Amino acid sequence: MPEHDLVVIGAGPGGYVAAIRAAQLGMNVACIEEANALGGTCLRIGCIPSKALLEASELYKMAQHHLSEYGVTVGDVKLDLPAMMKRKDTVVTGLTNGIAGLFRKNKITRYTGRGRIVAPGKVAVEGAQPVEITAKKIIIATGSRSAPLKGVEVDGTMIGTSTEALSFPEVPKHLVVIGAGVIGLELGCVWARLGAKVTVLEYLDRILPGMDTEIATEAQKILQKQGLEFRLGMRVTGARVKGAGCVVECDGQPPIECDRVLLAVGRLPNTDDIGLEKLNVARNQRGFITIDPHSFETSIPGIYAIGDCIPGPMLAHKAEEEGVACAEGIAGKYCHVNYDAIPGVVYTDPEIASVGKTEEQLKDSGIPYRKGLFPFIANGRAKAIGRTEGRVKILAHAETDRVLGVHIIGAHAGDLIAEAVAAIEFGASSEDIARTSHAHPTLAEAIKEAAYAVDGRTIHM
Structure with missing residues (x-):
């Protein structure tokens, strides 16, 4: 029977990152994944393919309707949907193969099949080559699936x-x-x-x-x-x-x-039929696994859970943070994730990005705050690239000026939000952001101006 220090069930963003970090920390690590390709829902049938299609469809729309505004004249623009889909699949394949390469580099043993916990420290791999493996620690990272809706007959085609x-x-x-x-x-x-x-x-x-x-x-x-x-x-x-x-x-x-x-x-956690019922691993009413927030350990010692199968935002980068923290905790290091500094992004056009508290949450909590707004239409770079829709919104504590929430709708909001995440992570004030030099001309200057606006001293509006 193969023996490992750690077995991770699931090779999505949480699982494969946890496996790699644990291997870096010197553990003998195995990872069980049911699908042939690694990367989980996010990489195979979620985040990555959807972003590839979003980018391709936006370029198609630009070529059809907007390139002439920039002095670029094109002929008859036609859609080649099979080529668009092929590119999407190529992107996905390249990244899944990349994770397989990282597993080899870090000497992580990969098992293909469905992982089922049969006892603390023992996991059965069910598949073409069934095997039972033992491990001192187990991390459940089984992800989530699309939620059903009563009356909606999903046939997988129409x-x-x-x-x-x-x-x-x-x-x-x-x-x-x-x-x-x-x-x-x-x-x-x-x-x-x-x-x-x-x-x-x-x-x-x-x-x-x-x-x-x-x-x-x-x-x-x-x-x-x-x-x-x-x-x-x-x-x-x-x-x-x-x-x-x-x-x-x-x-x-x-x-x-x-x-x-x-x-x-919405989505539901994949926590059924992996052995939790037999072991009486605690779950809430929606099926999410209950954990100790300071260690990610479940109600059964030695068994941990991360990602979409535990409560919290169902985001790939949240799962990655938990994967790193959990692996480091198992290795005896500091284990912590700051859930107030987990960004969320909607990759529409324009993009929408958010981190920290919303204005509604602050009102409901009775927290005093000040608000700073700055529109992209007043930003030089936004005008230069023809992307003036949207705004930056900064919410800061009325007494301490600490940044509590930042919300952006506009071009490249998903990239711009990183500055706000760092600000919240380090406990920065809106004054800190306002006094930080931002290169000109950049879209990021809108964040600086919104920080100025918190104190009622916007420069360019």
């Missing part, structure tokens, strides 16, 4: 999840997206840019639940101008294939006929 929406064989004439969260908006934008009519149905009275309301409201206005149709306050009661298309039913509304349906109402 009615599907994000997995299917990444590989449509043709552009739908009419795509209905159920759910106005990150996944629904990103993939809705992809297909809208490529020519589909996109209707987004959302149960709540707003898009992007959990994000700062002011920023989400502006995002909705911009996306509506781009052609997305939003129907808010809609309770979807059913969706089914009808003939060559689909029909979606909403409470109190006429049925909606369409070509395809994307179900994007």
